[in-house]
Amino acid sequence: MAATLQELTQLVLKFRDERNWAQFHNPKDVALSLTLEAAELLELTQWKSGEELKAHLAANREALGDELSDILGWVLVMASDQGIDLEAAFRRKLEKNAQKYPVEKARGQAKKYTEL
Amino acid sequence: MAATLQELTQLVLKFRDERNWAQFHNPKDVALSLTLEAAELLELTQWKSGEELKAHLAANREALGDELSDILGWVLVMASDQGIDLEAAFRRKLEKNAQKYPVEKARGQAKKYTEL
Amino acid sequence: MAATLQELTQLVLKFRDERNWAQFHNPKDVALSLTLEAAELLELTQWKSGEELKAHLAANREALGDELSDILGWVLVMASDQGIDLEAAFRRKLEKNAQKYPVEKARGQAKKYTEL
Amino acid sequence: MAATLQELTQLVLKFRDERNWAQFHNPKDVALSLTLEAAELLELTQWKSGEELKAHLAANREALGDELSDILGWVLVMASDQGIDLEAAFRRKLEKNAQKYPVEKARGQAKKYTEL
Numbered sequence: 001m002a003a004t005l006q007e008l009t010q011l012v013l014k015f016r017d018e019r020n021w022a023q024f025h026n027p028k029d030v031a032l033s034l035t036l037e038a039a040e041l042l043e044l045t046q047w048k049s050g051e052e053l054k055a056h057l058a059a060n061r062e063a064l065g066d067e068l069s070d071i072l073g074w075v076l077v078m079a080s081d082q083g084i085d086l087e088a089a090f091r092r093k094l095e096k097n098a099q100k101y102p103v104e105k106a107r108g109q110a111k112k113y114t115e116l
Numbered sequence: 117m118a119a120t121l122q123e124l125t126q127l128v129l130k131f132r133d134e135r136n137w138a139q140f141h142n143p144k145d146v147a148l149s150l151t152l153e154a155a156e157l158l159e160l161t162q163w164k165s166g167e168e169l170k171a172h173l174a175a176n177r178e179a180l181g182d183e184l185s186d187i188l189g190w191v192l193v194m195a196s197d198q199g200i201d202l203e204a205a206f207r208r209k210l211e212k213n214a215q216k217y218p219v220e221k222a223r224g225q226a227k228k229y230t231e232l
Numbered sequence: 233m234a235a236t237l238q239e240l241t242q243l244v245l246k247f248r249d250e251r252n253w254a255q256f257h258n259p260k261d262v263a264l265s266l267t268l269e270a271a272e273l274l275e276l277t278q279w280k281s282g283e284e285l286k287a288h289l290a291a292n293r294e295a296l297g298d299e300l301s302d303i304l305g306w307v308l309v310m311a312s313d314q315g316i317d318l319e320a321a322f323r324r325k326l327e328k329n330a331q332k333y334p335v336e337k338a339r340g341q342a343k344k345y346t347e348l
Numbered sequence: 349m350a351a352t353l354q355e356l357t358q359l360v361l362k363f364r365d366e367r368n369w370a371q372f373h374n375p376k377d378v379a380l381s382l383t384l385e386a387a388e389l390l391e392l393t394q395w396k397s398g399e400e401l402k403a404h405l406a407a408n409r410e411a412l413g414d415e416l417s418d419i420l421g422w423v424l425v426m427a428s429d430q431g432i433d434l435e436a437a438f439r440r441k442l443e444k445n446a447q448k449y450p451v452e453k454a455r456g457q458a459k460k461y462t463e464l
Contacts, residue, residue: 003203004118015210018219024226027173028161028376029279031154034187035383036278038147038154039271041194045144046268047261047458049397057143057198064198065205068191071150072206075184075191078157082173082180087119089181090188094131103134110140110395144260145395151267152394155387162384163342163377165281226279234352235435247442250451256458259405260393263386266419270379270386273426277376289375289430296430297437300423303382304438307416307423310389314405314412319351321413322420326363335366342372 005086009076016077025081034074041067121203125192132193141197150190157183237319241308248309257313266306273299353435357424364425373429382422389415 003011016022044064048056057064079086100113109116119127132138160180164172173180195202216229225232235243248254276296280288289296311318332345341348351359364370392412396404405412427434448461457464 002120002122004120005124006118008121008203008206011207011210015214019217019222020224021222021226023224024279026165027169028165028380031158031161032274032278032376032380035151035154035158036271036275038151038187039268042147042151042264043268045147046264047256049142049144053143061198061200065195065200065202066209066212068195068200068202069206069209071154071187072191072202073209075188079181079184082177084177084181084184086181086184086188087124090124090185091127093182093185093189094127096182098131101135106135106137108136108139110137140395144264148260148264148390148394152387152391155384158380159384162380163372234354236350236352237356238350240353240435240438243439243442247446251449251454252456253454253458255456258397259401260397263390263393267383267386267390270383270419274379274383277379281374281376285375293430293432294437297427297432297434298441298444300427300432300434301438301441303386303419304423304434305441307420311413311416314409316409316413316416318413318416318420319356322356322417323359325414325417325421326359328414330363333367338367338369340368340371342369 005076008072009080009086012073012076013080025077027078027081030074030078030081034071034078037067037070037074041071121192124188125196125202128189128192129196141193143194143197146190146194146197150187150194153183153186153190157187237308240304241312241318244305244308245312257309259310259313262306262310262313266303266310269299269302269306273303353424356420357428357434360421360424361428373425375426375429378422378426378429382419382426385415385418385422389419 016025041064044057044060044067045053076086078084079089101116105116106113132141157180160173160176160183161169192202194200195205217232221232222229248257273296276289276292276299277285308318310316311321333348337348338345364373389412392405392408392415393401424434426432427437449464453464454461
């Protein structure tokens with residue numbers, strides 16, 4: 001298994017088209033749905049930290065994979081619907097981040113670029 | 117450009133390692149950061165709908181690609197840190213969704229599977 | 233019924249103290265929990281708009297009141313734990329907003345203050 | 349200062365009406381806006397924990413009060429727009445929570461009621 005983003009996008013669009021769901025996927029509800037899935041991921045970390053959280057996530061690896069997959073699915077749908085080449089956008093954003101966070105300044109610092 | 121999830125993961129981990137940032141990436145803060153990026157995406161749709169939203173997103177395609185990329189980045193980081201094969205998880209989750217939303221029942225319905 | 237914020241805060245703190253839960257309420261998990269409740273509210277609006285959404289919310293008024301109450305509860309807990317006089321903060325923030333959005337400029341405009 | 353929820357609601361509705369903004373406040377965008385403010389609160393806790401977080405919040409008490417106030421404002425607006433008596437809803441929800449989390453079972457436990 002070594003699919004590209006485009007191939008994974010095809011899978012999720014096929015799923016959608018078989019159900020005739022594109023009609024519901026306006027960008028606001030798609031962004032909203034992605035946010036709800038992010039919250040479900042976040043919920044897996046609620047009230048736990050450190051070793052306890054680590055053990056909890058290890059014990060819930062399938063649920064974790066499910067949430068990450070749901071988020072990824074919405075990212076792919078949104079990019080496709082909005083005509084965005086996600087891989088190109090991803091590479092460009094990493095370049096931007098590299099400029100905002102130059103290695104020599106950012107190394108070992110958990111600070112916003114505005115504070116570096 | 118036709119990178120696999122694994123190749124994109126390598127890019128974001130390289131970015132992180134150059135800055136020695138793995139030390140900050142506990143799963144709670146990673147999930148929290150992903151949620152914040154989802155909120156930034158959501159913000160692009162605030163107070164607008166229909167054609168106005170469509171035009172707004174078209175005029176802000178780079179910002180949209182940036183937010184989707186930030187979300188994707190955190191998904192890849194979280195999956196990698198937690199030892200999850202994201203592509204396998206994604207395919208498995210689509211299978212689960214296909215069972216929760218069988219074509220014959222779900223076609224053209226914007227309902228939760230519990231209501232079908 | 234006409235309780236002040238302080239009286240409502242007493243109710244939720246009493247609930248917490250009876251269960252000895254203050255020990256779990258570090259600010260990160262409280263903010264995280266508030267975000268999860270906001271997501272539950274948001275979910276009530278998913279895939280629906282206009283009249284359909286209006287009818288849906290009217291039919292789910294108790295659920296809506298529950299979610300708003302959960303959010304309010306966390307706001308009160310966070311303010312109390314952080315030594316914030318919430319009513320004073322609320323009045324001060326309205327003043328700030330009034331300066332950011334002067335009536336003559338903001339009237340009838342759904343724009344951010346940076347765009348006015 | 350000892351305003352009731354109703355009095356605070358009057359303040360925020362007056363602010364809105366002076367700007368003629370009720371027209372933009374459909375429930376989906378209100379819930380979305382509340383979520384964005386929750387994310388801004390959450391951001392204040394990003395990458396920090398324990399004593400470091402405590403010191404950070406103490407140093408940013410005004411920002412914290414601002415975010416809590418923005419969230420409270422949207423809670424009041426949503427309740428008012430949807431015809432919900434927020435204080436009654438809040439008291440009822442505490443009752444519900446008291447039944448879901450009976451003192452004898454929940455005391456000192458950071459568990460969901462489904463796990464008690």
